[in-house]
Amino acid sequence: MRTLYHYPLCPYSRKIRLQLAEKKLDFTLELEKFWEKRPEFLSLNAAGQVPVLIDLNGSVLADSVAICEYLEETYPKDGSLIGEGLPQRAEVRRLIAWFDTRFGRDISERLVFEKIIKRYLPTTGSSGPDSAVIRQAKNAIHHHLDYISWLVDRRNWLAGDHFSLADITAAAHLSVIDYLGDVPWESHLLAKEWYARIKSRPMFRNLLQDRASGLTPSAHYADLDF
Amino acid sequence: MRTLYHYPLCPYSRKIRLQLAEKKLDFTLELEKFWEKRPEFLSLNAAGQVPVLIDLNGSVLADSVAICEYLEETYPKDGSLIGEGLPQRAEVRRLIAWFDTRFGRDISERLVFEKIIKRYLPTTGSSGPDSAVIRQAKNAIHHHLDYISWLVDRRNWLAGDHFSLADITAAAHLSVIDYLGDVPWESHLLAKEWYARIKSRPMFRNLLQDRASGLTPSAHYADLDF
Structure with missing residues (x-):
């Protein structure tokens, strides 16, 4: 296995x-x-x-x-999640990098570190979350949700007509922040509608049942109709 | 063009x-x-x-x-710089990510920002380089040069038998630090020997003639026999 x-x-x-x-x-x-x-x-x-x-x-x-x-x-069976055609594949990879480096570095890595990992580390365990870092990361989310809204206003999925690893990557990062209850969905309805489509796919089920030790997810985390 | x-x-x-x-x-x-x-x-x-x-x-x-x-x-002509064979391609990509995210984030991006970009920004122009950040970044280089030495002690090039994008990525990051004169080559001779092999390839020539406005490169920067 x-x-x-x-x-x-x-x-x-x-x-x-x-x-x-x-x-x-x-x-x-x-x-x-x-x-x-x-x-x-x-x-x-x-x-x-x-x-x-x-x-x-x-x-x-x-x-x-x-x-x-x-x-x-x-495992190329059933088509590529990077897409077909060279410019299309470049667009999927550009967006993977966008979410992994920009969203990851500025938001998801920071929030997970401050709110969770920090308490497990002997060097930082007693210092508690840094509220300035958390505030900065939460502010930065709006920009990314605006970008997602802008993209899905023009395209069916983030990188074009087809569901791809760009959608998977963005949703993976957002799902972590959503677990923490920090995604301001109500002011980004197009992005919310896109995320609802992702959430209802079979691939997502397992993630919605996930629990991190000692940390309850936000009330709407597993709700498909959030 | x-x-x-x-x-x-x-x-x-x-x-x-x-x-x-x-x-x-x-x-x-x-x-x-x-x-x-x-x-x-x-x-x-x-x-x-x-x-x-x-x-x-x-x-x-x-x-x-x-x-x-x-x-x-x-442009697949003349073979792939990502390599042939699935495990080999995964190893090249693992090392690209190693140098882009770990070396890039902790060292090259920091040193270039502190020593160069900062002076062009209205918000940071007057504050000068942060010596604590520079010291931390320079300390971190040793770990990466040790890793390069470890790899080339076991392999011909970083990812295996063949020259690849792993070598290109690592050399691209190091060449920037070398321009600034901050690579401690003398305490990492295997890494130095690997870098000398890269530097002597025709592809590198153009880079060695490069000059960033207002910043002279280190004395040995363009020297193939450094």
């Missing part, structure tokens, strides 16, 4: 879970508290980050972008 | 310049002071970042990873 080392509120792990589910590839989840830096885990991925995928043949794959590309190349 | 919007000391721009040169694809360079946020440039790339490539057919391509993949898919 395929094994995915993940952390429930890691957006990059969620991206791979969604991709695997969308491609109907079976896998088992292995919870990895990556901040503990287990030597056995570091030997799988020197970067010490989730996700790490062990594929059926034993291949060890690290880094979410590398894993996405690997899965598309290895 | 192909046009690449770039900034001379942007490692992501350098990565694409090296890839284009290695693939013997002609292009002209267009200097973009991305921090000025020109509306014409933002209309090409909403993220406001270099590199942006306009290909022969007029396609506008943004984000360095998306551009790399696009160039490999569009």
Whole structure:
């Protein structure tokens, strides 16, 4: 069986879970508290980050972008989630990078660190969340929701006519923030409508049942009609 | 003619310049002071970042990873710089991500911002470089040079037997730090030997002649026998 080392509120792990589910590839989840830096885990991925995928043949794959590309190349059945046609594929990859680097760096990584990971670290456990960082990250969400609204006002899905890894990546990041109750959906109705479409796809079911230890999700987190 | 919007000391721009040169694809360079946020440039790339490539057919391509993949898919002649074979391609992409996110975020982006970009920004122009940030970034370089040494002690090139985009990406980041004179080569001789091999490739020539306005490169920057 395929094994995915993940952390429930890691957006990059969620991206791979969604991709695997969308491609109907079976896998088992292995919870990895990556901040503990287990030597056995570091030997799988020197970067010490989730996700790490062990594929059926034993291949060890690290880094979410590398894993996405690997899965598309290895399991091309039922079409590519990166799309067909060179400009289209470039657009999907541009948007993956947009959400992984800009949204990830400025918002999801920061909020998850301040609100959750920090309490597990001996060096930061007692200092509590930094409210200035949280405020800054929450402000930055509006810009991204505006961008999503702008895109889906012109296109069926984020990168064009077809559902793609751009949608999966954006939804993976937003789902983490939504778990924390920090997405201001009501002031971004087009983005909300797009997210509702994603949420109702079968691939998303498993994610909505997810619970991170000691942290209850927001009231509407698993609600398809939020 | 192909046009690449770039900034001379942007490692992501350098990565694409090296890839284009290695693939013997002609292009002209267009200097973009991305921090000025020109509306014409933002209309090409909403993220406001270099590199942006306009290909022969007029396609506008943004984000360095998306551009790399696009160039490999569009111009497959003379073999792939991502490599052959699925595990090999995953390893190349893992290392691209390693250097773009870890080295880029912790070191090259920080040093270029503190030492150069900061002086052009109205909000930070008068504050000068933050010596604590610079010290932290310079300390972090050792870890990456150790990792490069470890890899080339076991492999011919970073990702395996063949020269790849992993080498190009790592060298693009290091070349920027080397311009600033901040690479401690003498305590990492295996990494130095690897970099000397890269530096002597024809694709690198153009980069060694590069000058960023108002900033002289380190004495050994263009020296092949450094």
